[in-house]
Amino acid sequence: MSKVDVLLGLQWGDEGKGKIVDVMAPRYDVVARFQGGPNAGHTLEFDGIKHVLHQIPSGIFRETTKNVIGNGVVLDPIVFRAELEKLQKYNLNVHENLFISKKATLILPSHKLLDMAYEKSKGDNKIGSTLKGIGPAYQDKVGRQGLRVGDILADNFKERFKTLTAIHLRILDDHDITYDWDDLEKQFFDSVTLLKEFKLIESEYFLNRELKNGSTMLAEGAQGSLLDIDFGSYPFVTSSSTVTAGACTGLGIAPRYIGEVFGIFKAYSTRVGSGPFPTELQDEEGERMRRQGNEFGSTTGRPRRCGWIDLPSLKYSIMINGVTQLLMMKADVLDVFPVIKVCTGYRLKDGSVTDMLPFELVHEKITPVYQELRGWNCSLAGVSENDLPPALNEYISFLEKALSVPITLISTGPDRKETVYRHPFFKQAVAG
């Protein structure tokens, strides 16, 4: 039996998961998404073209990789259809290489309306949801009334759809939301017809059979550990288990078959949406980071909040996930900063300093404690492992020491090629 490697974000999402899954995919027979849904926006860049995937795994551009949408995902057939349309011109073998779990939960048009209604009713406390229907769809799953992908094959699917959406529409009567239900319903059923053309499978059997036959497998996380439903900055989180354990439940893989855990993080921090962000910079420096990093959401286009790297939260994510290798993204964004700050601890209300994440992050102010390192003040364009600027090597060593996990990959730009490998594993990935 081979093992499943897991790649997941250690911060608040958008760490660059899509890029690295695409880079690593040639090394894997199977790439599988295990949670989240169209709230994800995973960007891949190669041959001068930028692609953003939402629900389809990021191995889809590699000819021989099997891509699986696991049972832990919430799938919106309408978004799925739009994603396929965008991919059409690249002549990918999507019908052959994409497999969808019958147990994945369906996002219905009314879930998106409910998402909007709930956010609106929260006023100033809104989560900043992507409004893709994620929360309401997972609510129905946990509330044991959701519909699943496999249900679209049942004769009475339309009836079941009407029963559930009638419940939703009654709730919406109490909210000030306008919509054209007939149009939404038509879009949904047109998209369901397309979904039926795909391989709808018992993915837990499929994946375990693949492992038994010795296939290599990469589980692709969405969002980030600090948005996890249990361990994130609740209630400003998403509704799924974004951590390694989520790969087990979201794919039907036993914990003993988890292999490497790749924890991916930006050389600084970003967050899109509301919620606590201890190292956030609300000044010119933060604005500069946003500009340099082009920090605008891949799914919603919203500006991302920016700030320095945060070691207490990274240590926490590493602990929860059992990270074995760290991948540092967007190092190039710090090219222009003469001083790089690292948050090494939090000063609490009582004056004490901790490197642990306090329970109360929302209602109590915590002040980051920074250590300053020198910047490298040069462009990382075209650098390789042996000619990294000394100040960047110091930054890497500092982080490795503080986090006690090796940094095995440095990303220096959005393109597949702008990647520096510090580990034979990745060199192999590139060699194919």
Ligand code: GDP
């Ligand atoms: P994901 O959700 O984790 O897949 O990340 P996103 O795709 O939402 O956001 C990452 C953004 O950073 C995308 O626009 C990528 O093209 C871009 N990106 C990825 N790696 C790098 C890098 O090393 N440097 C720079 N400048 N941009 C990068």
Ligand code: IMO
């Ligand atoms: P990827 O996979 C960054 C954020 C939203 C909001 C909160 C809840 O691209 O890294 P939801 O739509 O789940 O109800 O939103 O989570 N969020 C993300 N932020 N990257 C993502 O995905 C995100 N998916 C959700 O902005 O604050």
Ligand code: MG
């Ligand atoms: Mg993203």
